[in-house]
Amino acid sequence: MKTKRFQGQWPKIGIRPTIDGRMGGVRESLESQTMGMAQSIVDLLTSTLKYPDGTPVECVIADSTIGRVAESAACAEKFRKEGVGVTLTVTPCWCYGSETMDMEQHTVKAVWGFNGTERPGAVYLAAVLAGHAQKGLPAFGIYGHDVQDAGTKEIPSDVKDKLIRFAKGGLAVSIMKGKSYLSIGAVCMGIAGSIVNTDFFEDYLGMRCEGVDEVEIIRRMTEGIYDKEEFEKALAWTKANCAENEDICNREDLKKDRAAKDKDWEFVVKMALIVRDLMSGNPKLKEMGFGEEALGHNAIAAGFQGQRQWTDFYPNGDFAEAILNSSFDWTGIRAPYVLATENDALNGTAMLFGYLLTNTAQIFADVRTYWSPEAVERVTGQKLTGAASEGIIHLINSGAATLDGSAQQQDANGKPAMKPFWNISEKEAKACLDATKWVPANREYFRGGGFSSKFLTKGEMPCTMVRLNLIKGLGPVLQIAEGWTVDLDPKVHQILDDRTDKGWPTTWFVPRLTEDPNFKDVYSVMNNWGANHGSISYGHIGADIITLASMLRIPVCMHNVCEDDIYRPAAWSAFGMDKEGSDFRACQAYGPLYKK
Numbered sequence: 001m002k003t004k005r006f007q008g009q010w011p012k013i014g015i016r017p018t019i020d021g022r023m024g025g026v027r028e029s030l031e032s033q034t035m036g037m038a039q040s041i042v043d044l045l046t047s048t049l050k051y052p053d054g055t056p057v058e059c060v061i062a063d064s065t066i067g068r069v070a071e072s073a074a075c076a077e078k079f080r081k082e083g084v085g086v087t088l089t090v091t092p093c094w095c096y097g098s099e100t101m102d103m104e105q106h107t108v109k110a111v112w113g114f115n116g117t118e119r120p121g122a123v124y125l126a127a128v129l130a131g132h133a134q135k136g137l138p139a140f141g142i143y144g145h146d147v148q149d150a151g152t153k154e155i156p157s158d159v160k161d162k163l164i165r166f167a168k169g170g171l172a173v174s175i176m177k178g179k180s181y182l183s184i185g186a187v188c189m190g191i192a193g194s195i196v197n198t199d200f201f202e203d204y205l206g207m208r209c210e211g212v213d214e215v216e217i218i219r220r221m222t223e224g225i226y227d228k229e230e231f232e233k234a235l236a237w238t239k240a241n242c243a244e245n246e247d248i249c250n251r252e253d254l255k256k257d258r259a260a261k262d263k264d265w266e267f268v269v270k271m272a273l274i275v276r277d278l279m280s281g282n283p284k285l286k287e288m289g290f291g292e293e294a295l296g297h298n299a300i301a302a303g304f305q306g307q308r309q310w311t312d313f314y315p316n317g318d319f320a321e322a323i324l325n326s327s328f329d330w331t332g333i334r335a336p337y338v339l340a341t342e343n344d345a346l347n348g349t350a351m352l353f354g355y356l357l358t359n360t361a362q363i364f365a366d367v368r369t370y371w372s373p374e375a376v377e378r379v380t381g382q383k384l385t386g387a388a389s390e391g392i393i394h395l396i397n398s399g400a401a402t403l404d405g406s407a408q409q410q411d412a413n414g415k416p417a418m419k420p421f422w423n424i425s426e427k428e429a430k431a432c433l434d435a436t437k438w439v440p441a442n443r444e445y446f447r448g449g450g451f452s453s454k455f456l457t458k459g460e461m462p463c464t465m466v467r468l469n470l471i472k473g474l475g476p477v478l479q480i481a482e483g484w485t486v487d488l489d490p491k492v493h494q495i496l497d498d499r500t501d502k503g504w505p506t507t508w509f510v511p512r513l514t515e516d517p518n519f520k521d522v523y524s525v526m527n528n529w530g531a532n533h534g535s536i537s538y539g540h541i542g543a544d545i546i547t548l549a550s551m552l553r554i555p556v557c558m559h560n561v562c563e564d565d566i567y568r569p570a571a572w573s574a575f576g577m578d579k580e581g582s583d584f585r586a587c588q589a590y591g592p593l594y595k596k
């Protein structure tokens with residue numbers, strides 16, 4: 001089903017070419033260089049960045065250069081009409097700070113002051129950033145390292161990096177704004193992350209929280225409120241592509257027979273359709289006479305409670321969660337959905353951040369076990385080697401993780417990867433499905449049955465584990481651990497995997513260690529993780545997450561990103577000399593982006 005998932009258009013990036021307002025020589029001499037810089041930014045961003053549906057990002061340039069306040073106002077008007085969420089002010093010269101700056105409260109802002117010496121673009125940059133700081137409208141500064149010649153069209157690589165990092169974060173902020181987090185069910189087994197905090201979503205993310213009782217799924221099944229033709233297609237596809245594993249978890253008396261398992265398959269496939277329709281709506285339902293259900297909840301992320309009431313009685317949500325979180329299903333290769341297990345909305349938020357920054361599927365996992373080298377040797381008789389030699393973290397949850405997490409896709413060098421859907425080949429999607437087996441659920445946990453996905457993530461895949469926590473008296477904080485998946489000796493893997501929930505997908509993770517006490521060893525990362533879950537994104541995206549967090553005024557309490565890559569609004573440096581302390585102080589001073 002290739003239907004539009006959200007209301008409205010994608011937010012655009014607005015380019016504001018500012019200029020020295022003195023007509024009669026100065027302004028005229030700068031017009032074409034200034035507009036040229038604006039155009040070069042458009043060329044860079046539209047050729048580099050894509051929206052979640054794979055279309056190139058759209059930029060709009062102000063109708064004229066902006067020299068005086070009337071032109072600022074005209075630009076603001078145009079941007080409002082065009083749906084601009086992110087603004088980039090650009091200039092090679094001196095301009096009048098408070099007259100030309102972007103004064104909209106909720107746009108995400110940056111200023112690139114050209115590093116040339118013929119005209120003082122950098123002086124304007126400093127002046128206008130001072131204005132932004134003084135007025136409480138934080139802006140990112142971009143000042144290239146090396147002096148360029150006036151008239152050059154080229155954007156130096158350090159400036160490119162900042163433009164792209166800024167634009168990615170700004171687009172993520174703008175895309176989530178106005179969308180919903182949908183809870184299907186409520187609090188799961190007392191997990192704090194599933195006590196959904198509407199103030200957080202509204203004030204920090206500009207999102208709204210929707211909730212439906214899980215019984216809505218049963219109503220839609222019972223009353224036939226799903227696309228029957230699609231269901232038949234989905235079931236046939238599932239039978240052909242999702243191989244069932246023998247029942248390895250259940251005692252004899254709990255094993256379901258063939259007929260019961262077949263019924264479970266029908267049930268879980270139907271669930272997947274209905275959960276998706278709840279999130280995004282489905283025009284087919286309108287044709288069937290179900291106008292209300294056809295609308296969906298405009299949900300850019302959702303969570304399914306599952307345990308316990310649902311799973312004690314019905315087949316579990318693992319299939320629906322795993323398949324929706326993946327980049328492919330019976331409709332073909334398509335954008336993944338963001339669906340948190342156990343309705344852990346805070347992990348769902350971390351998934352949403354990772355997804356919007358990368359357009360790739362996110363692994364949802366319990367941060368389950370730290371295995372020290374000593375403990376591994378004790379239970380397996382073997383030493384951990386290579387990248388795993390200093391210990392490993394076992395990431396595993398009931399089989400709800402994206403199947404992309406099997407790491408069967410490849411980057412340009414043939415290394416394991418998870419990619420945006422438009423770069424995934426049929427062969428790669430099939431390889432992910434083939435690497436996954438569906439194990440009849442452990443009925444001591446899931447009395448109602450169902451199927452859990454089981455795969456082993458390939459090693460040597462760079463990834464970033466992220467978690468959002470809410471701290472009373474402080475607010476939201478983020479944790480970020482960049483690292484890699486690792487391969488273990490198959491015998492060692494088998495012994496460790498068999499000791500735990502062997503019917504679930506396993507990712508062996510090793511963080512990059514640093515001087516920081518949180519990252520001095522693998523144990524410390526596990527020991528300092530703030531909750532039971534983490535969201536794992538492909539690639540080393542910690543710096544992008546840090547930039548996004550600063551835009552949302554969410555401080556980062558733990559990360560292993562190199563200091564040179566940290567990019568936050570210019571005013572952050574006014575809050576002290578240590579980057580992490582000043583992040584807390586700045587976020588505190590500005591408060592949430594959408595505070596009421």
Ligand SMILES: C[C@H](O)[C@@H](O)[C@@H](O)C(=O)CO
Pocket residue numbers: 191307342366397398445532
């Ligand atoms: C089946 C169990 O209840 C698991 O789902 C549980 O350990 C968790 O995943 C907790 O986050």
Ligand SMILES: [Mn+2]
Pocket residue numbers: 341342365366397398532533
């Ligand atoms: Mn869990």
